Amino acid sequence: MARIIGLLFSALVLLAACSSSMTGPPAGTDGGSTTRIHRISPSETSTIQYRMLDSVNALRQAAGAGPLTLDSRLNAAAATHSRDMSLQNRPWHFGSDGSSPIDRVRRVGYGGMLVGENISETYENELETLAAWMENENTRRTILSKEATEMGFSWEQEANGKIWWTLVTGRGASAAGPTS
Numbered sequence: 001m002a003r004i005i006g007l008l009f010s011a012l013v014l015l016a017a018c019s020s021s022m023t024g025p026p027a028g029t030d031g032g033s034t035t036r037i038h039r040i041s042p043s044e045t046s047t048i049q050y051r052m053l054d055s056v057n058a059l060r061q062a063a064g065a066g067p068l069t070l071d072s073r074l075n076a077a078a079a080t081h082s083r084d085m086s087l088q089n090r091p092w093h094f095g096s097d098g099s100s101p102i103d104r105v106r107r108v109g110y111g112g113m114l115v116g117e118n119i120s121e122t123y124e125n126e127l128e129t130l131a132a133w134m135e136n137e138n139t140r141r142t143i144l145s146k147e148a149t150e151m152g153f154s155w156e157q158e159a160n161g162k163i164w165w166t167l168v169t170g171r172g173a174s175a176a177g178p179t180s
Contacts, residue, residue, distance in 0.1 A: 049075065052126050052153045052167070056143055059134065063144045068169065074152020077104040078166035081119070082156040085164045091121045101168065111173035112150065116142030118167040126155070129165050147171050 049070060057067040081104055084095045093101055101117040118139045120129050133139035142148075148169035156164045 048126050048155075049153050052130065053151060055127060055130055056151060056167075059130075060144055065144050065146045066149070068148055068151040071110070071150040071152055071170065071172070073108040073110040074105065074150055074168045074170055075154050076108045076152070077101075077110065078152040078168045079154035079156070080104060080108075081117075081168075082154050082164040082166045085119065085121070085166070086156040086158055086162075091119050091164065093117060093119065105168065105170060110170060113147075113171045115145050115148040115169040115171055117169075118142050118165075120165040122163055122165065123161050124163070126153075126165065129163075133167070142167070142169055145169060 053068065053070050060067060081095065081101075085091055088096050095104065099107075102114050105112075105114050118133050120132065122129055122132075124132075130143075133143060149172045150170045152166075152168040152170075154166055158164075
């Protein structure tokens, strides 16, 4: 099982290198970094969201978890939080109004159960971000949770190229069962 996940992880990194649209000068706080800025055009939204969904589902399949579907309400919650993190200039799970991930999914009308939220600030593309999330036990757990049935994914890119990524997983209302 670990070998399959390792192979998929390697494939994701290679795919990220192939699909990357890096432009501009090197980015980094030290001015000498070799990281390139990944620019996202507005026309790429659905392509990026479905590429992330396909990658997440490949990882989930290798781990024995069922596939996720993309949910527009979870996408909206992820987009709202990505914008808010950019405005606050800090990656954290609470909104500038004190909202939690649960509050945000409820605000967009999501009737299911929140399973988890992953966040990141980076200059890298979505697949490199996914690879980094898979290296961390907590963010990997959100991606591979067998409770999750749906996913939302979005980002906010600043003029300087920094990208604020948010991935939200949930269990749809029909899969979640009655709530008390």
